[in-house]
Amino acid sequence: MANYDKNFTDELRTRLSIVDVVSRRVPLTKKGQNYWGCCPFHNEKTPSFSVNEDKGFYHCFGCGEHGDIISFTMKSENVGFVDAIKELADMAGMKLPEFKPRDPKIVAREESYFDIMERAATEYQKQLFTPAGAIALEYIRRRGFTDDMIKKYRLGYAPKNNFIANKFVNTRQDILIGTGLCRRGDYGMYDFFRDKLMFPIFSARGQIVAFSGRSLDGSEPKYINTSDTEIFHKRKTIFGFNFARENIHRNNRTIIVEGQIDAIQMQCHGFPETVAPLGTALTEDHLAILCKANRNIVFCFDGDNAGRKAAVRAADIVLPFVRDDSDVRFAFVTGGKDPDEVLKNSGTDAMRAIIDAAENLTDFLWNTANNNYVVSTPGGRAQAEKFLKSETDKIADVALRAEYENEYNSRKFNQWHKWSRKPQAAQVSVPEIDAITRNTLVFITNKFPEIAERHAEFLAKLNISLDGDAPDMNMDARGAERYITSLKLQNYLKKLREQKQKLTTDILRGDADDDARGRISAIDSEIAKYTEKLEQMISE
Structure with a gap:
């Protein structure tokens, strides 16, 4: 097994969160200080696989597997130490130190690829400043590129002929083809990039691994890239x-x-x-x-x-x-x-x-x-809700996903419903709402928007603003439901008493019809019935 400098592996562990590494393979949920999921190393239905982000270790309480980002990558990907280090280094964007032993054939082939790409970039750079590259140079300068920018990013020009195939005529064809610069046709080798403004594509470690060529004659596609090779993966x-x-x-x-x-x-x-x-x-x-x-x-x-x-x-x-x-x-x-x-x-x-x-x-x-759905209609709102749910379901962090859902539930209640949270002219006589009651309703609206929406018609008639924040009322969903229901009962009882008072006044004035006393009796029955309900609710 190749040995890496301990400083390098320590830097990998510092740069990469073990939660990030493990969560690519195992869905994790945060509980307390640790993240938990089902162990990838044995079959289980109840999560016993624990990941501690601060310490950088995982441990399975079911099968006993234990380790860090390196051992996890080796075991989960079924790869050796070297390949695990390579993968983690790529994830961290770190340059691998040289190590031995390596397969001499692989080393030679990679060195050949990188050497050809480097030499090709140099040749393309030279061509940009020749008469053949005049159109490409004029185009890139028109786009605001200075000579320093052209030099830094190593822009160049690929001529119309088989420039690279001829330049590297003494190079093994399989190696040249392996770089993606040339292909083999019926009449021999030919250049993949011809009459293109050339942009070298660098790896995270600064090596030229591919090229992107831009057309200069308006033809489509505007850009073509090197196909995937041993040293270049577009994705x-x-x-x-x-x-x-x-x-x-x-x-x-x-x-x-x-x-x-x-x-x-x-x-x-x-x-x-x-x-x-x-x-x-x-x-x-x-x-x-x-x-x-x-x-x-x-x-x-x-x-x-x-x-x-x-x-x-x-x-x-x-x-x-x-x-x-x-x-x-x-x-x-x-x-x-x-x-x-x-x-x-x-x-x-x-x-x-x-x-x-x-x-x-x-x-x-x-x-x-x-913008994409007509949220003024029930069908449009249903479509929009499905879209939002499909998006939030992609969030891996369970607690964060729940916060997104709560946020959108609140917005749906505040913006999509037919009633407005802003003060309205009262349609019926309602009692003045004191500050405590208003704060309680604001708390319920923000904390339990689905409950507030069920009682939206009633809340809209209270002629108060429910915008803003309120102190924590230490109230659960059941308590919130009971609170609004009790307010509705109180308002209904007040309305009944006002109706009874009006009928009684009409009788005393002689303005009442023959059914007035019967209606008062019915109102008394309603008052008794709903007073009992209210008292029951308060006493529970």
């Missing part, structure tokens, strides 16, 4: 992450934009924590990597329908990674612009205003439900 590679990684830690957030040019411009104009997926395919693997670095994410999309749809998909993917200390937000660039155009035409302050105005995840999902 697990994030454009600009090698440049942004330290700034993500320093600025305590990641900004995700849609394109490579946007990412570079953002990094160079005050937002060095910016990255982009390759193409438009943001994946769970991308977010798993980014969430290991930092769980605070700002998604920045175009404000058109396509951008909104991309944002909803991003929310779908990020929800399983959300924790109670996450801050996920959504910013939208409107007016048919993208971050590159905003920075070029309006400057960094305008872009910062867009980022600062980003919607938090809670509001984004709520607004999406309201």
Whole structure:
């Protein structure tokens, strides 16, 4: 087994939360100081698998399995120590130290791949400043790229001919094909990238593992990327992450934009924590990597329908990674612009205003439900509720999921119901509501919105505002239900007594009809009946 420096494995344990590592394989629920789930190493129905985040250990009280992130990865993935370290290092975005022994053939092949990619990038860079690359150079400078930016990100140009195939004619064809730069056709080797503006794609450790080529003649697709190879996996590679990684830690957030040019411009104009997926395919693997670095994410999309749809998909993917200390937000660039155009035409302050105005995840999902469904109708509200439930169900943290559900239940009660919480003109005579009663009703409305909604018609007639906060009343759901019911009974009894008083006055004045005494008798029976109910409720 290869030996790693203890400092490196200790750094892995520091960078990676054992809860994050284990929860990729085992659904966990926090109870007390620990997280619990069903053990992945033996069959069980009752969770006995405990994870302690502070100490960095797991322990199964059923089968006795015990260990840390390294042993868990080895056992759950059925891999050796080296592969476990590699996987954890990728998750943490850390560079692996050299270790021995290694298969010399694998080492040689990887070195060949990296060497070819490095040399190809250098050749592409040179071509950008030749007459053949004039159109590409003019295009990228028109997009606001300085020579320093071109040099830092190693932009280049792939000529129209088989430039790489000819340049590496003495290289073994299987190795050249393995890089993704060339393919074999009926007439020999040919270049995959031709007449393209070239963006090198770096691994988290700064090695060139692939390229992204942009068309210059308006043809579609606008971008093509290297196909997956031994050293490049599109689903697990994030454009600009090698440049942004330290700034993500320093600025305590990641900004995700849609394109490579946007990412570079953002990094160079005050937002060095910016990255982009390759193409438009943001994946769970991308977010798993980014969430290991930092769980605070700002998604920045175009404000058109396509951008909104991309944002909803991003929310779908990020929800399983959300924790109670996450801050996920959504910013939208409107007016048919993208971050590159905003920075070029309006400057960094305008872009910062867009980022600062980003919607938090809670509001984004709520607004999406309201915008996509007709919530003024019962059917539309039902559809919106299903959407919100399907989204919140993706949250792995049980306590956080419950808080999202409570928040949306409160909003549904406050905003979707036909009655308004604002003061209304009273339709019937009702008693003045004292401060204690109002505070109690505000507490019930905020704490038990589903109970308040059941009594919405009654509460709407009280002519009071139920907005704001109230002191904790130490009241459970049963007590809240009984409290509102008792208020309804008191108001009903008051109404009955007012009716009786009016009828009695009419009789004394001689203005009553023949049925007045019979109605008074019926009212007395009602008063007796509901007074008894009220007294029963109070005495229980």
